[in-house]
Amino acid sequence: MSHGLLLTFEVTILVLAIFLGFEVISKVPTLLHTPLMSGTNAIHGIVIVGAMLVAGLDHKDTLTSVVGLIAVVLASANVVGGFVVTDRMLEMFKKREKKPEP
Amino acid sequence: MSREVTNLLYLITIVTFILALRFLSSPATARRGNQIGAVGMVVAIVVTFLQKGVNSYWEIIVGMIVGGAFGAIAARKVRMTAMPQMVALFNGVGGGAAALISLAEFHLHAPDPGTLQADISSSIMLSAIIGSISFSGSMIAFAKLQELIRGRPITYPLQQLVNGVLFAAVLAAGIAIAAGAEQQWLIWALLAGASLFGVLFVLPIGGADMPVVISLLNAFTGLAAAATGFELENNVLIVSGMLVGASGTFLTIMMGRAMNRSVANVLFGAFGQLAPSAAGAAAGGDADGQVRSATVDDVAVMLAYAHKVVVVPGYGMAVAQAQHDVRALADLLESRGVDVSYAIHPVAGRMPGHMNVLLAEANVPYPQLKEMEEANAEFPRTDVALVIGANDVVNPDARNNAGSPIYGMPILNVDSAQQVVVLKRSMNPGFAGIENPLFVNPKTVMLFGDAKESIEKLAAAVKQL
Numbered sequence: 001m002s003h004g005l006l007l008t009f010e011v012t013i014l015v016l017a018i019f020l021g022f023e024v025i026s027k028v029p030t031l032l033h034t035p036l037m038s039g040t041n042a043i044h045g046i047v048i049v050g051a052m053l054v055a056g057l058d059h060k061d062t063l064t065s066v067v068g069l070i071a072v073v074l075a076s077a078n079v080v081g082g083f084v085v086t087d088r089m090l091e092m093f094k095k096r097e098k099k100p101e102p
Numbered sequence: 103m104s105r106e107v108t109n110l111l112y113l114i115t116i117v118t119f120i121l122a123l124r125f126l127s128s129p130a131t132a133r134r135g136n137q138i139g140a141v142g143m144v145v146a147i148v149v150t151f152l153q154k155g156v157n158s159y160w161e162i163i164v165g166m167i168v169g170g171a172f173g174a175i176a177a178r179k180v181r182m183t184a185m186p187q188m189v190a191l192f193n194g195v196g197g198g199a200a201a202l203i204s205l206a207e208f209h210l211h212a213p214d215p216g217t218l219q220a221d222i223s224s225s226i227m228l229s230a231i232i233g234s235i236s237f238s239g240s241m242i243a244f245a246k247l248q249e250l251i252r253g254r255p256i257t258y259p260l261q262q263l264v265n266g267v268l269f270a271a272v273l274a275a276g277i278a279i280a281a282g283a284e285q286q287w288l289i290w291a292l293l294a295g296a297s298l299f300g301v302l303f304v305l306p307i308g309g310a311d312m313p314v315v316i317s318l319l320n321a322f323t324g325l326a327a328a329a330t331g332f333e334l335e336n337n338v339l340i341v342s343g344m345l346v347g348a349s350g351t352f353l354t355i356m357m358g359r360a361m362n363r364s365v366a367n368v369l370f371g372a373f374g375q376l377a378p379s380a381a382g383a384a385a386g387g388d389a390d391g392q393v394r395s396a397t398v399d400d401v402a403v404m405l406a407y408a409h410k411v412v413v414v415p416g417y418g419m420a421v422a423q424a425q426h427d428v429r430a431l432a433d434l435l436e437s438r439g440v441d442v443s444y445a446i447h448p449v450a451g452r453m454p455g456h457m458n459v460l461l462a463e464a465n466v467p468y469p470q471l472k473e474m475e476e477a478n479a480e481f482p483r484t485d486v487a488l489v490i491g492a493n494d495v496v497n498p499d500a501r502n503n504a505g506s507p508i509y510g511m512p513i514l515n516v517d518s519a520q521q522v523v524v525l526k527r528s529m530n531p532g533f534a535g536i537e538n539p540l541f542v543n544p545k546t547v548m549l550f551g552d553a554k555e556s557i558e559k560l561a562a563a564v565k566q567l
Contacts (some may be wrong), residue, residue: 008183010332011461014346017328017341021348024120025452028127030360032351033454037187037317039126039136040350044196044323045120045143046342049112049150050203050330054286055165056156057210065161071202072165078196081173083140085188089459093439 003041035089042082105335108153111145112338112343114448118142123349133289141476146338153263176181179361183420186452187247190240190316193323197236200326201296205289207333220280222333223459227276229329231296236322237302243316246309247452250294262370265302272296303369312369313453318365321350323445347411360448361511394531396547401523402563405431409483410441415457416450418491418526422553425464428490431517431561432466438564443470444478445514447495447541487519489540491526491553497538498531509535522546525556 001031028036103111118138125135150156170490173192180188203539204226210216218226243262245251272295274290307315331339358365391421407412413432419425432442450457472480481487489496492514499506500513516522522545529541540546549556 003219005234006335010335010337013337014328014344015108017344018348020120021123021345021350022352024345025127025349025352028353029129030356030357030448030459030538031221032127032129032132033357033360034185034189034195034313034456034459035132035136036126037313037320037350037353037453038185039122039132039139040324040346040353041193041196041320042136042143043122043139043342044320044327044346046115046119046146046191046339047148047196047199047323047327047330048336049197050141050339051165051332052147052156052162053336053352054203054206055161056150056158057183058155058157058179060158060210060449063209067202067206067209069161069165071199071206072162073169074170074195074202075199076166077173077176078160078169078192078199079143079169079173081177081188081192081198083136084174084177084210085185086136086179086489087133088182089103089185090136 009100035086038082038086042079042086045075045079045082046074048079051075103152104154108149111149111204112253112336113336113341115142115146115149115338116341118145119345123345128310136301159380174252175554180465181423183423184248185459186313186316186456187244189335189453190243190247190312193320194240194244195235197240197323199233199324200229200330201293202239202486202503203232203330204233204333207281207330209286210290212286212289217276218282218284220282221289223282224280225329225332226289227279227292229326230279230292231276231528232322232393233326233330234293234296235300235303236326237295237321238423239304239322240316240319242301243312246304251279253312255308258306261302261306265299268295268299268302272299296366307369310452313449314354314361314368315366316317317350317354317357318369319353319433321347324348326348350386353368357449357454360454393541394547396523396549398549398559400564402567404490404521404523404558405435405440405560406438406564406567408435408440410480410484411435411443411486411488412472412480412484412516412519413442414446414450414487414489414496414516415446415461416490416492416495416499417452417456418493418553420460420491422491422555424490424554424557425460425466427462427554427557427561429464429466430488431564432470434561434564440445442475443472443480445472445474445481445516447474447492447514449542450492474512474514476544478518481500481515481518484519485521487516488524489522489524490557493526493538494536496540497536498543499536499538506536516540517543517545525551525553527546527552 003087053072122135123132163312246253275292324343328343446457495515500508500511
């Protein structure tokens with residue numbers, strides 16, 4: 001596939017993702033704003049894929065090695081921290097839902 | 103695995119992320135949504151390990167152990183009150199990772215002139231700028247919320263001009279890169295300039311507005327991640343990054359709306375700057391107003407002999423970790439036949455939903471939590487409104503004083519209750535730095551001290567009655 005054609009597909013899915021992103025959370029109650037922010041925060045930890053692609057290269061110079069390593073460290077902290085914090089927030093909502101039941 | 107195969111397998115991750123966002127939008131499924139997202143992330147990581155071209159593992163493994171351990175420990179150890187700054191911190195490191203990826207990509211390709219195509223170099227410029235702003239801006243937001251630097255807006259002369267010139271310079275370096283300039287110093291200048299801009303951009307924003315800023319920077323990191331997807335021709339980065347970019351933007355707008363302020367007003371309004379004049383006007387209007395402070399025993403009697411008490415929690419309850427004691431006091435009052443409920447303002451605390459989380463932790467029964475509209479309908483029939491460390495969300499200036507910076511924000515009308523008791527550490531104005539005429543209202547008595555201690559003393563005094 002030519003580079004230009006690939007680019008058109010990339011732009012297409014980008015635009016579709018914009019609409020999907022708006023659509024999928026359009027009816028969220030205020031109560032969930034913070035957990036949702038935290039959850040999306042964890043999801044953009046997907047940059048770890050990019051960091052791995054850089055850090056995993058063969059025959060790279062020192063700068064790339066160091067930068068790649070730091071990028072993996074930062075992205076891993078984003079992923080793990082993001083999901084764990086969100087889970088801790090939501091754990092508490094669950095407790096509350098049980099409460100009204102006898 | 104070839105890139106064709108891995109990009110196909112990444113679809114699994116994309117689908118899990120979409121489901122995760124959908125499930126996160128409803129209380130009943132939110133936790134499962136987060137878990138589904140985590141599974142999708144693991145899939146993406148495993149697939150990337152198997153991708154052709156990923157041959158050097160030690161940096162990845164060492165990096166994951168170090169970063170993952172830091173993330174896990176920080177996220178586990180943090181107290182519930184400090185959650186907002188944790189979100190800021192994890193958001194910032196994500197933005198930093200995106201900026202570093204673009205640095206590495208530029209460094210790898212620039213030595214061979216002509217290898218960088220315009221779309222790749224444009225993406226490098228975008229992820230470098232947006233990622234850097236997100237990184238440094240989030241760190242300042244973290245520092246403000248952690249109270250490492252003061253939460254009040256920090257302003258200096260010609261601030262807008264300095265920011266504008268700096269941003270223009272960053273943009274110029276970015277355009278040069280996008281246009282094909284391949285000098286190495288350009289990318290370094292771009293990263294440094296954008297990071298500085300991120301700092302200067304967040305400094306003038308007041309601490310009370312940090313949730314909106316963090317949400318915006320969260321969307322920024324999503325955009326930066328999507329841009330790295332163009333650099334690396336990677337579908338999961340493009341789609342997931344843009345999903346977060348779009349939903350994060352939407353969420354930012356909704357948060358602004360909950361505070362009845364536009365996002366532009368939050369970002370460029372330098373919130374607290376207006377406060378002195380507004381405070382002056384308020385003080386002028388209530389010049390004869392006196393702050394009345396009460397003793398624990400007075401308040402205990404008021405509470406114990408009331409028919410209906412509404413608790414209005416705010417950040418002061420969160421910071422004192424008083425939620426369990428509040429519930430104990432409420433139980434005690436209920437055993438005496440007092441009707442107790444809680445009025446939850448959508449932006450009480452430092453994050454929307456902050457109070458719900460804390461009260462849920464203390465096992466406060468869900469039906470006792472009243473949303474703003476419901477609570478406001480009940481205040482006229484309420485004997486005592488017990489305000490625990492809340493300030494701006496009960497400030498009548500938002501309703502009455504057109505000169506107040508929070509004018510127009512929906513508030514809890516505690517002043518329509520028969521009596522108001524305000525638990526507060528001191529007469530210092532709240533996080534937003536705005537005077538509150540509620541405190542000099544003749545119906546109001548103040549009980550100064552740490553919220554937790556005051557509540558404990560109140561419970562002990564109620565028991566004595």
